[in-house]
Amino acid sequence: MATKILVAVKQVTALDEDFEIRADGRDVDADFFLRDLNEWDDFSLEEAVKIKEAGGEVEVVVVTVGPEEADESLRKCLAKGADRAIRIWDEAMEGSDSQAIARVLAAAVQQQNPDLVFAGVQSSDHSFASTGIALAGLLNWPHAAVVNQFEFSPGATQAVIRRELEGGVLQMMSIDLPAVLSIQLGINTPRYASLRTIKQAAAKPIEQVGLSDLGLSATDVGEAGSASRVRRMYIPEKGRAEMIEGSLAEQAAKLAAIIKEFKGASA
Amino acid sequence: MSGILVIAEHRRGELRPVSLELIAGAESLKASGGGPLTVALVGPAPDVFVNALKVAGVDEIITVAAGTGDFDPDTQAAAVSAVIAARSPSLVLIPHSVDAFGYAAVLAAQGGYGFATDVFKIEFDQGSWVATRGGYGQKVNVELDFPAKAVVLLTVRAAVYKPAEGSSNPTVTALPVPGASVHVRPGEYVEMSQADDVDMTAAEFIMSIGRGIGEEARIPQFRELADAMGATLGCSRPIADSGWLPKSRQVGQSGKTASACKLYIAMGISGAIQHLAGMKHVSTIVAVNADPGASIFSVAKYGIVGDIMEFGEELKTHF
Numbered sequence: 001m002a003t004k005i006l007v008a009v010k011q012v013t014a015l016d017e018d019f020e021i022r023a024d025g026r027d028v029d030a031d032f033f034l035r036d037l038n039e040w041d042d043f044s045l046e047e048a049v050k051i052k053e054a055g056g057e058v059e060v061v062v063v064t065v066g067p068e069e070a071d072e073s074l075r076k077c078l079a080k081g082a083d084r085a086i087r088i089w090d091e092a093m094e095g096s097d098s099q100a101i102a103r104v105l106a107a108a109v110q111q112q113n114p115d116l117v118f119a120g121v122q123s124s125d126h127s128f129a130s131t132g133i134a135l136a137g138l139l140n141w142p143h144a145a146v147v148n149q150f151e152f153s154p155g156a157t158q159a160v161i162r163r164e165l166e167g168g169v170l171q172m173m174s175i176d177l178p179a180v181l182s183i184q185l186g187i188n189t190p191r192y193a194s195l196r197t198i199k200q201a202a203a204k205p206i207e208q209v210g211l212s213d214l215g216l217s218a219t220d221v222g223e224a225g226s227a228s229r230v231r232r233m234y235i236p237e238k239g240r241a242e243m244i245e246g247s248l249a250e251q252a253a254k255l256a257a258i259i260k261e262f263k264g265a266s267a
Numbered sequence: 268m269s270g271i272l273v274i275a276e277h278r279r280g281e282l283r284p285v286s287l288e289l290i291a292g293a294e295s296l297k298a299s300g301g302g303p304l305t306v307a308l309v310g311p312a313p314d315v316f317v318n319a320l321k322v323a324g325v326d327e328i329i330t331v332a333a334g335t336g337d338f339d340p341d342t343q344a345a346a347v348s349a350v351i352a353a354r355s356p357s358l359v360l361i362p363h364s365v366d367a368f369g370y371a372a373v374l375a376a377q378g379g380y381g382f383a384t385d386v387f388k389i390e391f392d393q394g395s396w397v398a399t400r401g402g403y404g405q406k407v408n409v410e411l412d413f414p415a416k417a418v419v420l421l422t423v424r425a426a427v428y429k430p431a432e433g434s435s436n437p438t439v440t441a442l443p444v445p446g447a448s449v450h451v452r453p454g455e456y457v458e459m460s461q462a463d464d465v466d467m468t469a470a471e472f473i474m475s476i477g478r479g480i481g482e483e484a485r486i487p488q489f490r491e492l493a494d495a496m497g498a499t500l501g502c503s504r505p506i507a508d509s510g511w512l513p514k515s516r517q518v519g520q521s522g523k524t525a526s527a528c529k530l531y532i533a534m535g536i537s538g539a540i541q542h543l544a545g546m547k548h549v550s551t552i553v554a555v556n557a558d559p560g561a562s563i564f565s566v567a568k569y570g571i572v573g574d575i576m577e578f579g580e581e582l583k584t585h586f
């Protein structure tokens with residue numbers, strides 16, 4: 001029987017320079033959004049594709065919860081080796097936090113019935129570091145976070161993982177399958193898509209899934225289904241940095257003087 | 268629902284210092300949000316940590332004898348969930364640590380709690396908990412509340428509160444908890460290999476490079492600059508993950524702490540919280556970054572907005 005790996009991917013949002021807060025004060029104005037595939041998800045997708053390439057019958061399915069523009073990130077995943085892509089969206093999902101997203105993903109997992117679920121350790125925009133593990137909690141699946149090595153053979157009932165702890169310490173663990181793993185940066189070297197695979201990906205269908213397809217209702221998602229609510233978003237007071245201005249030469253001279261003074265004092 | 272519960276953390280037989288920071292945070296909230304302040308600890312012989320937790324403000328210490336002493340998410344979640352059920356706190360604080368990444372979200376999902384992670388400010392405002400965290404790569408602050416949630420669980424950033432000191436005379440309770448079904452079995456610890464002879468923790472002057480250098484071919488240029496200035500060359504995580512510099516030069520949460528450093532120059536590093544964890548204590552931090560909004564400028568003493576390639580060339584002429 002084929003092994004199915006579901007990879008949850010997120011299209012993250014970076015901010016343009018000089019961004020502004022939205023009129024209601026609860027988010028940044030969408031005019032300043034720059035979107036891309038979450039960096040962590042590049043690594044988890046690569047890990048799944050590597051398992052596929054190692055042999056056996058393996059299907060890699062990427063799934064995202066997001067509006068139409070998230071198709072772009074899914075196509076990137078298709079170009080890098082995913083077999084299928086699913087995009088789940090309904091306007092009611094707007095404003096979902098990581099717990100609400102996890103609820104949507106849990107419903108998708110129940111339908112797709114994969115053998116493994118990969119998520120990224122965190123998203124580079126909001127860094128909740130919790131969606132994948134919340135999903136495991138809802139499914140009652142075995143789970144491990146911050147995995148930076150994964151030894152698995154298709155069909156196995158257990159896998160060996162290595163967890164990355166603080167301060168350069170790693171820990172080996174064994175985990176029962178099926179499981180949800182949150183995958184850490186550096187676990188592998190993500191590939192670049194080739195022009196040929198990018199072209200092929202552009203022609204592949206993206207499966208569209210809505211709220212009722214998953215048996216969910218509007219109150220399960222969005223703000224109503226979230227574990228927190230944004231009261232206010234604001235730009236923090238800039239810290240204490242004294243900006244060194246002037247021409248390039250002047251700036252370099254000033255820093256050189258700071259360095260020389262430091263070295264003089266510590267000599 | 269009342270009171271604050273702090274989950275203490277230990278690893279390899281040692282209490283993790285962040286536990287005392289969270290107790291101090293909880294202590295400061297007792298006046299507004301209400302006590303009692305309970306500290307819970309899970310482990311096969313949790314009593315060994317009890318004395319270290321008898322710090323100012325603690326009303327009760329709950330020990331749960333469970334697990335092997337090495338973290339596993341199932342034992343931890345089952346034990347903490349039992350403590351929450353036994354004491355019904357309105358606020359639960361857990362360190363925003365790698366261990367917490369593995370179970371805090373499970374508790375929130377299964378318990379239906381209010382939940383936020385990597386929180387760096389907590390207030391009690393008109394009868395409700397309010398938490399502040401960063402957003403969009405720490406470029407904004409996000410203030411959250413938790414409507415209709417009886418229990419709010421927060422994972423709290425390290426080094427926000429000063430470790431609790433002083434002493435208290437808390438009640439100590441051993442709470443029996445039924446065994447969890449464990450699906451993850453901890454094994455041996457491995458130290459990240461030292462492929463290099465440098466000791467970042469001993470260096471007094473560090474120049475670190477980040478993803479802003481763009482390509483590997485530019486490493487030699489920055490290595491020469493560091494040598495000329497007499498600085499130890501360090502890096503952020505993507506540079507080490509790409510193999511451009513050895514992992515032993517990575518500064519940050521999962522790398523090295525620049526413990527002895529007095530002057531730290533960050534070149535093309537955005538200032539992610541995990542990088543800051545290894546260097547934000549340094550007394551003189553200089554950041555050079557093309558983005559005037561980079562969050563590294565909020566911890567730097569001096570900032571320069573510009574291109575590190577050009578700037579590096581220019582700086583080199585002085586040495």
Ligand SMILES: Cc1cc2nc3c(=O)[nH]c(=O)nc-3n(C[C@H](O)[C@H](O)[C@H](O)COP(=O)(O)OP(=O)(O)OC[C@H]3O[C@@H](n4cnc5c(N)ncnc54)[C@H](O)[C@@H]3O)c2cc1C
Pocket residue numbers: 121122146476477478479480502503504505506517518519520521522523534535536537538539540541542545555556557558561573574575576
């Ligand atoms: C559990 C965990 C542990 C982690 N541990 C660590 C750790 O120990 N250490 C660590 O560093 N990270 C760690 N990270 C990763 C961290 O979250 C960030 O991804 C990382 O620090 C980003 O590195 P960076 O600043 O070099 O890259 P980026 O965030 O990509 O920033 C690059 C910066 O360079 C600037 N730039 C680009 N071009 C130029 C130019 N020509 N001139 C000047 N500036 C330029 C950009 O404006 C940007 O600010 C960890 C993450 C997790 C989840």
Ligand SMILES: Nc1ncnc2c1ncn2[C@@H]1O[C@H](COP(=O)(O)O)[C@@H](O)[C@H]1O
Pocket residue numbers: 007008009010011038040041063064065066098101118119120121122123124126127128129130131132
């Ligand atoms: N909207 C989403 N759609 C699919 N996966 C997501 C979504 N948001 C978060 N994830 C997954 O959860 C991981 C961690 O994100 P977070 O918990 O938001 O920091 C990401 O790397 C994804 O794997």
